[in-house]
Amino acid sequence: MPSPTPAPTCRRCGRCCRLGGPALHAADLPLIHQGRLTPAQLVTLRRGEGVTDNVAGTVGPSPAELVKVRPVAGGRACLLYRDPPACAIHDAGPLECRALFCDDPAALAALYAADRLTRADLIEPGSALAELCAHHEAETDLARLAGLCRLAAAGDQAAREQVAALARFDAAMRELLPARLGLDPDTLPFYLGRPLAEALPALRAAVIPGGLYKRRP
Numbered sequence: 001m002p003s004p005t006p007a008p009t010c011r012r013c014g015r016c017c018r019l020g021g022p023a024l025h026a027a028d029l030p031l032i033h034q035g036r037l038t039p040a041q042l043v044t045l046r047r048g049e050g051v052t053d054n055v056a057g058t059v060g061p062s063p064a065e066l067v068k069v070r071p072v073a074g075g076r077a078c079l080l081y082r083d084p085p086a087c088a089i090h091d092a093g094p095l096e097c098r099a100l101f102c103d104d105p106a107a108l109a110a111l112y113a114a115d116r117l118t119r120a121d122l123i124e125p126g127s128a129l130a131e132l133c134a135h136h137e138a139e140t141d142l143a144r145l146a147g148l149c150r151l152a153a154a155g156d157q158a159a160r161e162q163v164a165a166l167a168r169f170d171a172a173m174r175e176l177l178p179a180r181l182g183l184d185p186d187t188l189p190f191y192l193g194r195p196l197a198e199a200l201p202a203l204r205a206a207v208i209p210g211g212l213y214k215r216r217p
């Protein structure tokens with residue numbers, strides 16, 4: 001009698017790690033509290049930021065804020081991925097990594113949207129840092145900014161000036177936090193999200209007269 005086909009299991013090929021790091025959930029809080037994951041290893045994807053949803057197979061503005069393990073500079077792979085395939089925190093991997101099996105993503109899909117962490121879960125409430133992050137979030141709300149960018153790209157000069165002022169505000173906040181609070185600049189993608197022009201590529205087209213395709217002199 002033929003032996004039953006073994007259930008497929010993870011081959012630890014590293015493919016999923018090369019496609020990006022996990023979003024964090026409440027179950028991952030111990031990794032933060034134990035210092036296994038640090039703010040410099042994280043990035044905040046803000047509400048309204050364009051994201052690729054690998055489970056839903058969609059690309060579009062994120063309906064809510066989420067915190068992820070950062071990608072390597074200039075790439076997509078998870079910052080904690082090591083080649084040959086290995087994870088720097090494999091023994092205590094984040095929830096999504098433990099649930100993900102690329103041949104059968106049902107387990108990941110079941111928990112994917114639940115109990116996601118945001119900055120509010122990770123920054124001391126009422127602290128100067130929390131207040132500055134909340135101020136930055138409110139001033140540079142990405143949904144509102146996307147609307148301003150559309151107006152600016154269509155030739156609305158007042159909207160263009162507002163977009164440019166918000167881009168300057170974002171840059172100033174990225175200097176202020178390290179200068180006033182002593183923050184490591186590597187933690188800014190977590191505390192403030194990615195720079196506005198990365199979080200919202202339409203911003204570049206909005207503030208450069210003639211749009212993205214204007215030739216340099």
Ligand code: SF4
Nearest residue numbers: 017078080081087097
């Ligand atoms: S945390 Fe580890 S297992 Fe998860 S995506 Fe990154 S390298 Fe892969």
